[in-house]
Structures are given as C-alpha cells and as structure tokens.
Amino acid sequence: xxxxxxxxxxxxxxxxxxxxxxxxxxxxxxxxxxxxxxxxxxxxxxxxxxxxxxxxxxxxxxxxxxxxxxxxxxxxxxxxxxxxxxxxxxxxxxxxxxxxxxxxxxxxxxxxxxxxxxxxxxxxxxxxxxxxxxxxxxxxxxxxxxxxxxxxxxxxxxxxxxxxxxxxxxxxxxxxxxxxxxxxxxxxxxxxxxxxxxxxxxxxxxxxxxxxxxxxxxxxxxxxxxxx
Numbered sequence: 001x002x003x004x005x006x007x008x009x010x011x012x013x014x015x016x017x018x019x020x021x022x023x024x025x026x027x028x029x030x031x032x033x034x035x036x037x038x039x040x041x042x043x044x045x046x047x048x049x050x051x052x053x054x055x056x057x058x059x060x061x062x063x064x065x066x067x068x069x070x071x072x073x074x075x076x077x078x079x080x081x082x083x084x085x086x087x088x089x090x091x092x093x094x095x096x097x098x099x100x101x102x103x104x105x106x107x108x109x110x111x112x113x114x115x116x117x118x119x120x121x122x123x124x125x126x127x128x129x130x131x132x133x134x135x136x137x138x139x140x141x142x143x144x145x146x147x148x149x150x151x152x153x154x155x156x157x158x159x160x161x162x163x164x165x166x167x168x169x170x171x172x173x174x175x176x177x178x179x180x181x182x183x184x185x186x187x188x189x190x191x192x193x194x195x196x197x198x199x200x201x202x203x204x205x206x207x208x209x210x211x212x213x214x215x216x217x218x219x220x221x222x223x224x225x226x227x228x
Contacts, residue, residue: 002032002089003226004136008102008187009144010180012154013202014211015098018144021215022096022222029228034088037098038077045080048073063179067108067121074104075129082135089136101129102141102197105190110182115189122190138196140225142218143187146202148180 007015019035026033039049051058052065052073059065078100088095104125112118129135146154191197200217202209222228 002092002094003139004085004089004095004097004100006097006100006102006138006141007144008099008106008141009202010106010146010148010151010183010187012151013144013146014154014214015144017211018215018218019096019098021211022218025215025219026094031094031228032092033094033096034085034092035096035098036081036085038081038100038103039074040077040081043077043080046073046077049077063111063176067104067111068124071104071108071125071128075101075125075133075135078129078135079133082133085136095136097138100138100141101125101135102138102143102187102190106143106183106187107179109190110179110184110186112186113182118186118189119193122193140221141190141194141197142221143191143197143199144202144214145184145187145199147206148177148184150203150208151180151184 007019009015016037019037023033023035039046041050052062052070062070085095105122108125109118109121112121130137187197188199191199198221200214200221202214
C-alpha cells in the first residue's frame with residue numbers, strides 16, 4: 001500500500017512548484033507515484049467550492065460562513081476523488097496531493113480563534129472525512145509557511161482563474177489578507193498539535209528561499225520519513 005503525502009500552505013506558497021520538483025526527483029529514482037490537486041475546480045463535485053470562492057460572494061463572505069459548512073463543500077470533493085485515490089494507493093508507492101483535509105484545518109480552522117474550539121472542530125472534521133466518508137488518511141502533511149504579506153504579492157502575479165466568473169486572478173480567500181494570516185496561524189497550530197504535520201519555512205529571516213532551497217528541505221523530510 002502506498003503512502004499519501006500532502007502539500008499544504010496558504011495561496012501563493014509555492015505548493016505546485018514543489019510538487020513538480022519532488023515528482024521529478026521521484027521519477028529519476030524510479031519511484032511510482034500519482035498526483036492530484038484539490039479543489040478540483042470545474043468538476044461537478046466541486047461546484048459548491050467554486051461558488052463559495054466567487055468574489056461576488058453568492059453565499060456571503062467566506063468569513064461569515066461557519067467552518068463546518070464550508071468544510072463540507074471541500075470534503076465532498078475529496079469523497080468523490082477518494083475512490084480513484086484508493087486504487088492509486090494500491091498501485092503506487094506514493095500519492096501526492098496538492099491540498100487535502102489540512103486545507104480545511106488551515107482555511108476553515110483559521111476562522112476559529114479559540115484553540116479549544118478549533119480542536120473540537122478538527123475532531124469533528126476527522127470524524128466526517130475519515131470515519132463517515134472514509135477518504136484515505138494522509139501519512140504525512142508538509143506545510144509550506146509563507147507570511148501573508150509575501151503570499152499576497154505572489155498571488156497578484158498569477159494569471160486569471162478559470163473558475164472565477166468575473167475573470168479576476170484572486171478568489172474570495174486570496175483577496176483577503178486577514179484570511180491568509182489566520183490560515184497561516186492555523187497551519188502552524190496544526191504542526192504543533194498533530195505529529196504528521198511538518199512545517200517548512202519558505203523564508204529565512206524575511207528573505208525568500210528559492211524553490212530549489214525549499215525542495216532540498218522537502219527531500220530531507222522524505223529521506224528521513226521513508227528512507228529513500
């Protein structure tokens with residue numbers, strides 16, 4: 001049975017770039033893997049997510065939507081994908097996901113400032129996704145931490161998103177720097193609270209590390225965790 005590894009972090013933290021660098025290295029070593037990215041924008045199973053993230057706020061501003069409600073949008077997208085992922089885990093050494101349940105802990109858990117209440121929310125989330133929906137459990141979650149002020153500058157440089165109806169390059173989460181700060185704090189809390197969450201800092205004393213420097217940190221984690 002393969003291992004499910006997840007890359008997490010706020011928008012603009014470079015998850016996709018790190019996914020590309022890691023898979024290139026795994027290919028060189030002949031290691032079998034599959035990749036998947038969430039949310040799967042445009043997929044019918046992600047329809048509530050795409051609507052929730054619209055800058056026009058059809059459900060209301062994201063910060064006004066209870067964490068449990070928004071979490072169900074994302075959980076159902078993963079549920080729909082989980083059947084194929086289970087097959088991949090039987091056939092491959094690794095399945096690597098760009099975002100997974102940890103994104104709910106970051107982006108939705110960040111709405112809950114009280115840590116006792118946040119822990120209660122995460123307990124509910126684990127029950128929903130792992131016990132009720134029976135989606136695969138991650139073996140390792142790597143969180144790329146980037147200060148919100150830097151993340152939002154990177155987001156500004158992104159191309160327009162196909163799933164945003166007004167043609168903007170920022171969705172409702174990405175355009176809210178307070179949301180990004182809260183999500184970053186919740187990710188750091190998760191790394192302190194759950195042993196399979198590991199933080200990789202994308203900056204060194206406010207200096208941004210290069211993608212290659214960050215990848216070396218990722219590879220060190222992989223070597224230690226999986227002896228490869």
